[in-house]
Amino acid sequence: MDFWFDPLCPFAWITSRWITEVAGKAPVTVRWHAMSLALLNSGKDMPEARRTMLDLYWGPVRVLAAARAAHGDAVTGPLYTAMGSRFHAPGGIFEPVRTAPAEEFRAAMIEGLGRTRPDIEAALAETGLPAGLIDAMDDDRWDDELRASHARVPSDGLGQELIGVPTISVDGGAGQFGPVLTEIPRGERAVRLWEAFRTLAGDPAFFELKQSTGRTEPLTH
Template identity: 75%
Template sequence: MSDTPDTPETTGTAGTTETAGTADTVDFWFDPLCPWAWITSRWITEVARRRPLTVRWHEMSLALLNSGSDMSEERRRMLDLYWGPVRVVAAARQTHGDEVVGPLYTAMGHRFHAADGIFAPVRSASEDDWQAVMTEAMGGAGAVVEAALAELGLPAALAREADEHKWDEALRASHARVPSDGLGQQLIGVPTISVNGRAAQFGPVLSEIPRGERAERLWEAFRTLATDPGFFELKQCTGRPEPMTVP
């Protein structure tokens, strides 16, 4: 269920990390269901294959971030379904350690976003229909979670944690660990990335997965901006393209 092979991932808790030589540490906040976060995460894993880079994975719930927002009933029904997979990630972290988070995200993500993943119908849905198609596709999320747990040899019982509200506090705590350099935290969404413990950035939001030297060039550009104390924001003045989660 993979578009390209992924390398082993490391994970941990966020905190300031000094750059040693050319080595860098990336703290990456994700929601397993977000295609934009998936694209950026595969870019980061590609960079980590090519240069010394430690990636620490952290769960961020889009359902939690949007819980106080005004939205259509259709969008609310869709976001209510987002709670399950990220709760399972939080439960897996607490019961089996930080090191399972990256591999579990990868195992879930391929089943959601790859060419034969359950979100394949969403990629061809019209702008008017995509929320309804997404909600329908989410009916397969439970099977995705179960298969991902089985792939990693994690207990099948963890899938039941998808309905447990007790993990929502763990998700809030994960959100709270996003660094802001003392400027006051304002979370936007996923992907959210901190480089070497500096204030986190929303993005980069990429419409396709960069590979090879292109991935490295984009990393150098992003790293330069993300670690400069004067950098605040960069956003393109165009409409948002479709997320190309598969080649």
């Protein structure tokens, strides 16, 4: 399977940890690809605070693009894990966001997103990658690499409409947005969910499944 993610998205993180759990228990090979929420939302009209927030999403995913270009596909998964385990862990940059009052949510997000650099530097060190890759955070030359990564999502010959992350392609089939999970399934539960998802994703008649209720707070650890 191919898995597209933005390292800052908590729901993509949850789904990725589910897939990592599955890969340890079932014959699943995962190829990891960066997808930029900032790029997906570029050019859209939105409130200034949301635009400021999304502009801060560029940094980590540009570092992933630069690392892949210099060191190959194999570094993407480990670097994502090293970043995400810091961003989404207890005490990570999103911890204050979860407890912020609704009216302070975006301000808390902007403050947290502005503190990603030390975590990215630590992730590069953990994975043995050059510290100089941190400079890609502010270098928009890597945005074309991200556009190319988006373009690699299979569309089965139909018009590609990327919705968000996670996006998953099973056995080369059309990319599917989701599944969006609110906690990380473990053990046999993880495998059962994978078998159900693979069955749906592999059926040519399947297009979309979405719940009509509101989304609960993501449990990322």
